[in-house]
Amino acid sequence: MNCHSQVKEQSLKLLKVRQSWATGEPIEWVKVHHLPDYANFSHSVHVNSGVGCETCHGRIDQMEVVAQQEPLSMGWCLECHRAPELYLRPEDEITTMGYVQPADFVERNLATIRREGIQPPTNCSACHY
Numbered sequence: 001m002n003c004h005s006q007v008k009e010q011s012l013k014l015l016k017v018r019q020s021w022a023t024g025e026p027i028e029w030v031k032v033h034h035l036p037d038y039a040n041f042s043h044s045v046h047v048n049s050g051v052g053c054e055t056c057h058g059r060i061d062q063m064e065v066v067a068q069q070e071p072l073s074m075g076w077c078l079e080c081h082r083a084p085e086l087y088l089r090p091e092d093e094i095t096t097m098g099y100v101q102p103a104d105f106v107e108r109n110l111a112t113i114r115r116e117g118i119q120p121p122t123n124c125s126a127c128h129y
Ligand code: HEC
Pocket: 030, 031, 032, 033, 034, 035, 036, 041, 043, 046, 047, 051, 052, 053, 054, 055, 056, 057, 072, 094, 095
């Protein structure tokens, strides 16, 4: 409420935030993207290794209501883990929507992958305990 005690104080869309603040009841989070509990996933590793939000979540900026764009299936995870050079982007483009890769992006990514020793796991126990 630091910001919203001053910004858009009357906004209907923020009513839930004001109510939650007043009552101490957390806002119910409607999850759209949901992996089963037996699959291990961390955002930070991905974002820090050059996977853009858009690659996994699609054009969130153009969605009136957020919907899941990619299957989030095991095959989908592995498709990228086996060939990350086809997906990575520069660090300062992680949150860019509508990013267009340069023509030589695969070569650039292969160089980054070598330089930083990026090696997404394909062994079962990396994703399943
Ligand atoms: C490698 C793919 C991948 C990338 C990159 C990624 N996400 Fe996610 N995101 C996921 C998955 C998978 C889940 C579901 C996780 C779960 O259920 O444990 C998720 C869940 C979320 C959620 C909760 C959504 C919901 O439906 O409740 C938010 C918010 C989110 N991601 C934001 C981001 C943002 C912002 C970025 C970029 C900075 C980002 N993600 C990058 C795969 C990704």
